[in-house]
Amino acid sequence: MEHIITVNNLHKAFDSEKVLKGVDLKVKPGQIFALLGTNGAGKTTMINILSTLLPHDKGEVNINGFDVKESPHQVRQSITLTGQFSALDEVLTGRENLRFIAKLSGLKSVEERVSQILEEVSMTKAADKRVKEYSGGMKRRIDIAMGLLADQDILFLDEPTTGLDPEARKEIYGLIEKLVSSGKTIFLTTQYLQEAEKLADYIAVLHNGKIAASGTFEELQALYQRQDEALDLEEIFFAVIEEEKEVRLGYDKTNFSTNRTTFEAPEEKW
Numbered sequence: 001m002e003h004i005i006t007v008n009n010l011h012k013a014f015d016s017e018k019v020l021k022g023v024d025l026k027v028k029p030g031q032i033f034a035l036l037g038t039n040g041a042g043k044t045t046m047i048n049i050l051s052t053l054l055p056h057d058k059g060e061v062n063i064n065g066f067d068v069k070e071s072p073h074q075v076r077q078s079i080t081l082t083g084q085f086s087a088l089d090e091v092l093t094g095r096e097n098l099r100f101i102a103k104l105s106g107l108k109s110v111e112e113r114v115s116q117i118l119e120e121v122s123m124t125k126a127a128d129k130r131v132k133e134y135s136g137g138m139k140r141r142i143d144i145a146m147g148l149l150a151d152q153d154i155l156f157l158d159e160p161t162t163g164l165d166p167e168a169r170k171e172i173y174g175l176i177e178k179l180v181s182s183g184k185t186i187f188l189t190t191q192y193l194q195e196a197e198k199l200a201d202y203i204a205v206l207h208n209g210k211i212a213a214s215g216t217f218e219e220l221q222a223l224y225q226r227q228d229e230a231l232d233l234e235e236i237f238f239a240v241i242e243e244e245k246e247v248r249l250g251y252d253k254t255n256f257s258t259n260r261t262t263f264e265a266p267e268e269k270w
């Protein structure tokens, strides 16, 4: 399968607020795909639609060969979602939390699977301590571990490092890299652009309800330059947003030059 996630012309409105206005994107299997956007751009809305939690108004979403509207059950069997807020019971230990979810999911060989996953997220040593004694990074690792129990192919991680200190963020990124090297596809949102720059195989910027720019970091660098100077992802992100504003309002460009001629997602690069 060339693309494990395909989104075509996706629209979503809440009452009169149009949040997604024709999103197109494609994700290759085994990639780390980072969706970036300012607060309120619609990143969580996207993740919720792609993971079948929220119905969309128009367009097609295909996950692992299944349409989210026609085959939500099969989509759910292909994915896991770790949201922005921890789903852990603080009174239980990490192991007990995992055991609970493993049993609820009807997994076989629960103890063996739980130990295996604890090892995978490097939490074997602290597994029998109560979650309330864990650091933020440890909690997040158990949160991600819950999603790994059933061994799905695609992981949606909504801001997996938000609220963590730099060291804990590094640990989570190490874990994400490990998961991808074991064959998972990761679709994540993040506010930490430097980390997305280092980690992501493919980056898309959601702005004004559409993908305003997308590509590998190197492709984005080639498209957005300032006087032939290479930009980092943060500078590219602001250039994209600034450029969109200029195009919508009809301003002249002043600060940034781009090699872009259109503002459509560069399909040929997928």
Ligand SMILES: Nc1ncnc2c1ncn2[C@@H]1O[C@H](COP(=O)(O)OP(=O)(O)OP(=O)(O)O)[C@@H](O)[C@H]1O
Pocket (backbone or CB within 6 Å): 014, 017, 019, 037, 038, 039, 040, 041, 042, 043, 044, 045, 046
């Ligand atoms: N259930 C809902 N009902 C009404 N409006 C909603 C709902 N969910 C999201 N919105 C609105 O949709 C817009 C996009 O929200 P969303 O949470 O998807 O953005 P985001 O990019 O994830 O933001 P953040 O980075 O702050 O988490 C916001 O204006 C939000 O208020």
